[in-house]
Amino acid sequence: MQTSIVTRLDALSCTDLSDAMDRLKIVCQCTDIMPLDRSFNLTGKAWTLRYGPIGLDGGSVGDYIDDLEAGQVVVIDNQARLDTTVWGDLLTSTAARRQLAGTVIDGICRDVDRALELNYPIFSRGNWMRTGKDRVRVEAIQAPVTLGGVRVQPDDWLRGDGDGLVVIPAGSLSEVLAVAEEIHQAEEHIRAAIEAGVPLRKARADYGYHALQTPRR
Template identity: 30%
Template sequence: MESIINEFRTIPTTCISDAMQGLNNLDPAIKPLKEEYRFAGRALTVKTAVGDNLAVLKAIREAKPGEVVIVDVKGDRYRAVAGDFVVGMAQTMGISALVVDGVIRDIVAIKELDFPVFSRGTTVASSGKAGTGEINVPISCGGTSIQPGDIIVGDADGVIAIPQSIEQEVLKKALDKLVKDEERESKISGNPEEIRKYIDGMLAK
């Protein structure tokens, strides 16, 4: 696993978002099935037609261990991009997470797999396999442009995409923000006087 991926895995998405001024967050409706899910990895992008998940299966077959399969299905909420069988295959192939701008099904069984799945929710209807779709192409997922190989990070607060061209810069800014947040918390937590000073400072801006 790349060291930069490991570093991003330790940083809250909130800090990463602040480092990019909130510009690369996926739609907040895309949430983890369990709050404890957390991941970071490079994007293996999937563009597929509504109601067709054959391209998702192709992505699972082609994915390198640690990659994130991230699926553009136009936010469709009727047909599932994946169920427990497909998610189980992704887990076996070493994929780090499945992010879907759509819905999944078999939610109870997927939760039992304890594999990071982020989606807009659940449904009962399955997808077909007509074969319409592509992998490793530019996509829009949750309203955010994503290129193959971009770093994708997710946690309980949501999912964020980090373009490869600025990933080192974003990492530095996010780490700086994390340190400042921890220092602020340490200084004012449980201290009414410091809280008043902090709020007064914010009001004076």
């Protein structure tokens, strides 16, 4: 079942899914969370971690990576901080070896070259070299987090590509997939019509382009 879901999601772009969830009135688009490389693609279920600033009792980055399963996505909420990293070379190497689907961060990462070398998908607000050790502390594991203004629950689905990242709530997955596939098919028909010489205005009208993402309830 999960393999089938991954296959269906992989066939859809973030724009397909974004339009589908607009129609369904689901907030899904993670603002300013982008791939380190535009070729990165990511599909998988969320495993969540939230960091906060250190207090008098010091910091903790957490040792969690060995507990994740192949195909999961590491979702890290570092409260959009740009002054300290929470992901680097050793985590990337381990995650790639364990065949995780990727890492998404509301914050920044470092050691970008390793991710590019291993073709390991990372989506974040950017990269910088300053370590998070002694600057952050683990506040919650496998709890709801925020990612680019979107709430993410453990086991929600994530899809990332060159256009960014979207979150698909687990309880809405079937409905989102059905609508996104309908939108994808309509746009494929429009593209085929354009290639055949049909004017864009007519092709759009024939397949209801302007209402594809419009809420219907």
